[in-house]
Amino acid sequence: xxxxxxxxxxxxxxxxxxxxxxxxxxxxxxxxxxxxxxxxxxxxxxxxxxxxxxxxxxxxxxxxxxxxxxxxxxxxxxxxxxxxxxxxxxxxxxxxxxxxxxxxxxxxxxxxxxxxxxxxxxxxxxxxxxxxxxxxxxxxxxxxxxxxxxxxxxxxxxxxxxxxxxxxxxxxxxxxxxxxxxxxxxxxxxxxxxxxxxxxxxxxxxxxxxxxxxxxxxxxxxxxxxxxxxxxxxxxxxxxxxxxxxxxxxxxxxxxxxxxxxxxxxxxxxxxxxxxxxxxxxxxxxxxxxxxxxxxxxxxxxxxxxxxxxxxxxxxxxxxxxxxxxxxxxxxxxxxxxxxxxxxxxxxxxxxxxxxxxxxxxxxxxxxxxxxxxxxxxxxxxxxxxxxxxxxxxxxxxxxxxxxxxxxxxxxxxxxxxxxxxxxxxxxxxxxxxxxxxxxxxxxxxxxxxxxxxxxxxxxxxxxxxxxxxxxxxxxxxxxxxxxxxxxxxxxxxxxxxxxxxxxxxxxxxxxxxxxxxxxxxxxxxxxxxxxxxxxxxxxxxxxxxxxxxxxxxxxxxxxxxxxxxxxxxxxxxxxxxxxx
Numbered sequence: 001x002x003x004x005x006x007x008x009x010x011x012x013x014x015x016x017x018x019x020x021x022x023x024x025x026x027x028x029x030x031x032x033x034x035x036x037x038x039x040x041x042x043x044x045x046x047x048x049x050x051x052x053x054x055x056x057x058x059x060x061x062x063x064x065x066x067x068x069x070x071x072x073x074x075x076x077x078x079x080x081x082x083x084x085x086x087x088x089x090x091x092x093x094x095x096x097x098x099x100x101x102x103x104x105x106x107x108x109x110x111x112x113x114x115x116x117x118x119x120x121x122x123x124x125x126x127x128x129x130x131x132x133x134x135x136x137x138x139x140x141x142x143x144x145x146x147x148x149x150x151x152x153x154x155x156x157x158x159x160x161x162x163x164x165x166x167x168x169x170x171x172x173x174x175x176x177x178x179x180x181x182x183x184x185x186x187x188x189x190x191x192x193x194x195x196x197x198x199x200x201x202x203x204x205x206x207x208x209x210x211x212x213x214x215x216x217x218x219x220x221x222x223x224x225x226x227x228x229x230x231x232x233x234x235x236x237x238x239x240x241x242x243x244x245x246x247x248x249x250x251x252x253x254x255x256x257x258x259x260x261x262x263x264x265x266x267x268x269x270x271x272x273x274x275x276x277x278x279x280x281x282x283x284x285x286x287x288x289x290x291x292x293x294x295x296x297x298x299x300x301x302x303x304x305x306x307x308x309x310x311x312x313x314x315x316x317x318x319x320x321x322x323x324x325x326x327x328x329x330x331x332x333x334x335x336x337x338x339x340x341x342x343x344x345x346x347x348x349x350x351x352x353x354x355x356x357x358x359x360x361x362x363x364x365x366x367x368x369x370x371x372x373x374x375x376x377x378x379x380x381x382x383x384x385x386x387x388x389x390x391x392x393x394x395x396x397x398x399x400x401x402x403x404x405x406x407x408x409x410x411x412x413x414x415x416x417x418x419x420x421x422x423x424x425x426x427x428x429x430x431x432x433x434x435x436x437x438x439x440x441x442x443x444x445x446x447x448x449x450x451x452x453x454x455x456x457x458x459x460x461x462x463x464x465x466x467x468x469x470x471x472x473x474x475x476x477x478x479x480x481x482x483x484x485x486x487x488x489x490x491x492x493x494x495x496x497x498x499x500x501x502x503x504x505x506x507x508x509x510x511x512x513x514x515x516x517x518x519x520x521x522x523x524x525x526x527x528x529x530x531x532x533x534x535x536x537x538x539x540x541x542x543x544x545x546x547x548x549x550x551x552x553x554x555x556x557x558x559x560x561x562x563x564x565x566x567x568x569x570x571x572x573x574x575x576x577x578x579x580x581x
Contacts (some may be wrong), residue, residue, distance in 0.1 A: 003110070004083075004107055004506065008103060012097050015087070015097075019072075019077045039052045049098055056094075083106075104490070108505075115564060119162060119568050124164035124516065129160055129167050129359075131167060131170065133153020133156075133171075134256070138173055138175060139186075140212055144398065145396065146417050147420050149364070150259050150261055152391070152433060156360070156519055162512050163515075171263045172267050175270045177269065185237065187213060195229060223243075259417070259421060259430075284381050297332055300327060300328045300341075306323075306376045328340050358388075365393060365394045365439070371390045374390070389519065394440055394441040396442055398444050400445070428449040431457060431575055432448075434573070460529060461529060462570070466580050468535070471559055482560060485553050485554050489550045497542055500538075505531070505565055507527075524572075525569075
């Protein structure tokens with residue numbers, strides 16, 4: 001949390017504990033160990049700026065009613081430090097504290113001093129985090145799940161960076177295994193059909209039927225013609241995959257660039273196969289006794305490993321049996337490793353080989369059944385499965401005026417990431433996909449995303465920033481340039497709307513930390529929308545260009561603080577920060 005907020009909370013604790021000490025000296029409290037208590041910001045600020053449940057928590061320790069304890073404490077409180085002005089008892093025994101006006105002034109000074117770095121903290125202590133997201137198969141176009149996952153993963157990485165972690169963004173490219181074999185098959189059939197006609201060779205039902213396959217074959221044919229028709233199947237398919245796969249990967253990179261996502265690493269699954277790391281990981285599982293052979297395949301004892309993990313978590317044998325756990329195949333009868341086997345090796349690579357303290361994966365909610373298996377497998381190779389965190393993301397429903405939209409007007413096909421980025425402002429896509437927590441299903445209203453009114457949340461926030469810039473410009477035209485304010489001048493900001501706005505500004509660092517703790521960047525977008533709302537409320541109630549010169553400059557400074565925090569949020573999420581609209 002920010003230093004000032006931390007100091008204020010510490011001061012509340014000190015006041016309570018000192019009052020308790022005086023109560024012991026006066027014989028009102030017995031000498032005994034006292035339980036820990038909380039100091040929180042109340043939902044309703046009319047109840048004070050901070051509230052503590054100390055009296056309720058101590059009722060059992062002191063064998064007294066909470067309201068009696070609270071009154072004894074209030075009667076013995078001394079307010080001689082920096083931030084707290086008074087305390088009142090409320091309800092069943094809450095202790096509600098009110099901050100001095102000087103606290104608000106200190107908050108403003110802190111924002112002005114820190115500027116672009118306001119909101120950053122060392123909460124994460126520089127721990128190395130790997131955030132892997134999107135990781136779409138390079139065998140076809142990216143879809144709406146990838147669109148939400150891209151915005152979510154990138155903004156989550158930014159939040160973690162702001163909270164003091166050392167963050168690496170990663171895209172895992174599945175360029176090996178069954179899906180690539182199917183990709184080669186699909187290209188091969190379309191290549192033969194290109195020259196022989198569609199009736200000459202039948203397209204298997206479980207192959208890839210998209211227009212993108214035909215496009216790649218056409219490109220291949222323009223360069224190589226029919227020379228590969230006479231080749232054996234293996235040679236032909238390898239040539240087609242070697243041509244098409246890099247183009248698809250480059251296409252994904254281009255889409256991510258357009259989406260303003262810059263990955264630190266594009267990790268190819270094939271490297272795990274080629275450098276022996278996959279074989280090494282499977283050997284570790286064999287050596288630890290977690291594999292067996294059956295029906296020509298190599299199996300992993302998933303049921304045994306997960307039972308061990310679940311028992312450590314307190315589950316009974318009956319609980320575990322009811323889950324219906326099953327073992328998993330690592331090597332198929334044809335000798336090919338499964339996706340799961342590669343996934344184990346990949347996470348071992350992240351946590352052991354590359355030394356990340358924690359791996360964070362953004363997955364679609366349909367992968368929820370894979371979470372426990374993956375954590376258990378990390379345990380099985382000798383690491384701690386709890387070092388893997390999974391953010392499960394629900395599906396997106398595209399709508400216009402409340403009606404579902406599944407097809408692109410441009411192509412008549414299912415809406416892809418490319419369609420979305422071509423038709424909707426990227427600012428809106430990145431912001432709106434992060435307006436709801438990952439685990440909630442969401443509707444993406446295409447009409448709302450292109451609208452230019454307060455209903456569009458990103459426009460609303462951008463407009464607040466542009467409005468402040470306009471205010472500053474107009475004042476400058478009158479010769480009223482911003483200047484440094486004294487503490488006493490800043491203490492003039494005591495209108496209810498000013499206090500509300502400053503309190504919200506003071507919570508920014510805490511909001512970032514909470515978003516980092518919960519892996520939920522939506523907390524920050526909602527904070528930004530609330531900040532814009534509080535600013536507009538302040539602006540409508542408090543005239544900035546007022547006759548009192550000291551108050552005018554204090555309000556100009558407050559406007560600049562709001563501008564700074566809005567800019568920090570939009571910049572953090574790679575959203576444009578307009579100065580006029």
